[in-house]
Amino acid sequence: MHEFDPDExxxxxxxxxxxxxxxxxxxxWISTRSEDGVDNLAPFSSYNYVSLKEPTVLFNTPNGDRDELKDTARNALDTEEFVVNVVTEPEIERMDHTSASLPPEESEFDLADVERADCRTVDAPRVTDAPISMECTLHDSLEVHDKLMILGDVQHVHVDEDLLAEGDGKLDMRDLPTVGRLGGPYYTVSDPVEFERQF
Ligand SMILES: Cc1cc2nc3c(=O)[nH]c(=O)nc-3n(C[C@H](O)[C@H](O)[C@H](O)COP(=O)(O)O)c2cc1C
Structure with missing residues (x-):
């Protein structure tokens, strides 16, 4: 095996x-609204959930002074709100387009022609065509070396009714072609493998 020492x-x-x-x-795919009322949208793949009973999610972004932060981070800290929109295959191109680095007064919603809708519990907009959007309020932020971890409590969830199974109303993964980020210029679309769970 080749041994890899990060210090070198x-x-x-x-x-x-x-x-x-x-x-x-x-x-x-995170939407925010700046204090000046500009709607911002950008993808973040350093993203996951933390707690589930009281659902909390996080994303990471470069740390810095307020004016050095990415617009999403600055807006989330200023307004204490952000919305996580789920990306599925038809939206890959527009999602990728919204990673453009625009000045704070310009909106990626307009750049990538993404339709927005109002949220219920936060001022920030959601992506109309996203099958699921989670409205979040700031839980906390944590500096980790050169990164800033931003945590949000999920306050409200919008789910496309077609995704909810009749009867138990549960989400079925097979109906949700989520998009993942790979290394380099590669994305992947979920292709579930059914597995007989043993434990
Ligand atoms: C698929 C994808 C995932 C990304 N993930 C992250 C991430 O986790 N953290 C980050 O800081 N930037 C990430 N970026 C880059 C941001 O989307 C990009 O810097 C964007 O311009 C930030 O926009 P904002 O300044 O409007 O917040 C990602 C870009 C792409 C295309």
């Missing part, structure tokens, strides 16, 4: 390595 590698090399190892990563 450049930060770019390590970043590329870790991002290829931790795959596929789920993608939070």
């Amino acid at each position: 590698r450049s930060s770019d090399e390590i970043a590329r390595f870790v991002k290829t190892v931790v795959t596929p990563r789920p993608i939070a």
Whole structure:
């Protein structure tokens, strides 16, 4: 085996390595509204849930002074709100387009022609065509080396009714072609393998 010591590698090399190892990563397509009322939208694949009983999710983004933060992070901290929209296959291209680095006064909703809808519990908009959107309020933020971890409590969830199974109303993975991020310029679309769970 080749032995890999992170201390002997450049930060770019390590970043590329870790991002290829931790795959596929789920993608939070995060919508926020700035204090000036500009609607922002961007994808974040350093994303996951933390707690479930009281659902809390997190995403990570570079740390820095307020004016150095990405718009999503600044808006989430300023307004204490953000919305996680689930990305499915038909939206890959528009989702990718919203990773463009725009000045804070311009909206990726307009750039990528993404339709927005009002939320119930937060001012930030949601992506109309997302099959699921989770409205979140800021739980906390945590500096981890050069990154800022932003945690949000899920306050309300919008789910496309077609995704809910008749009878028990549960979500069925087979109907939700979620998109994941791989290393480099690659995405993947979920292709569930049914498995007889033993434990
Ligand atoms: C699929 C995908 C996943 C991304 N994940 C992250 C991430 O986890 N953290 C991050 O800081 N940037 C991530 N980016 C880059 C941001 O989307 C990009 O910097 C964007 O311009 C930020 O927008 P904002 O300044 O409007 O917040 C990702 C980009 C793509 C295409």
